[in-house]
Amino acid sequence: MVEMKNRKVVIFGGGQVGERKASLFSRYAPTTVISRSFTPGLYELEKQGVNLINTTVTLSDEVILGHIKDVFLVIPTTSDQELNRRIAELAHQSSSLVNSVDGLEDIAVPSIIEKGDITIAISTKGASPALSKYMRQKIEEIIRPEFEDMARILKDIRPKLIQQVPKQEDRSRILWTILEDSDVWEALPESYDKALKIALNHLINGNN
Known part of the structure; x- marks a missing residue:
């Protein structure tokens, strides 16, 4: 881009x-x-x-x-x-x-989807604008509001993660643990702060 x-x-x-x-x-x-x-x-x-x-x-x-x-x-x-x-x-x-x-x-x-800090670009290199539009509609069905909130969580914890976890491989492991935690995803529609607290627990536990 x-x-x-x-x-x-x-x-x-x-x-x-x-x-x-x-x-x-x-x-x-x-x-x-x-x-x-x-x-x-x-x-x-x-x-x-x-x-x-x-x-x-x-x-x-x-x-x-x-x-x-x-x-x-x-x-x-x-x-x-x-x-x-x-x-x-x-x-x-x-x-x-x-x-x-x-x-x-x-x-x-490209056809652009913007959800908070998430930007997705779709292009068929001019082959079919109709296909780009169709793909955009399908992807927008998948990108629920929780994805936008998850991006916000990862953005908010990033400074602490960099400060407290020196190794890149450990930071990556913690981020994936958060992304794969169903409790974080289930908490997002209810309360952003609750989901953030669960995510921060992974940072604390993963750094011990």
Whole structure:
């Protein structure tokens, strides 16, 4: 997965595809959408920090290059395939990466599942977006809220684990003992603090 923090993203096109791309990338990077018009959803995203640039000028090469200067990722989503192709080519000339529904892309965007500290990316490398969506639905059925809480537990005990258990193999053994303890999993829906206490007992016992 590419680290996007503080890397600029520019999307050309204010339709439904542009909205979906902006919704995704604005979580990770400063995102700008350039278009003659925008969906209501994009106006909502503007309230959350997405930069909307309304343009009525013809997107000449010079204008496009001005918009994509020092941009990390360029995403053409207009209804004009020829314009999308030209934007992608100019982006490559400017050393920007491209994500495009019309090909000529450097980054394939996976389907993302986010549950707290858990992030799962699903990709078929463009072979079948429908399969990616199907797999996402199936995985979301498996990733119950307890998984998010378990990730939180392991995150919370990590500093103590590193401090109290010097050997990596011992730390790994303790973590697996916690993960395989049905008492921890059964306590999670009832009380996070109760589950955390059970997990910490493994740290105490495993270090003796």
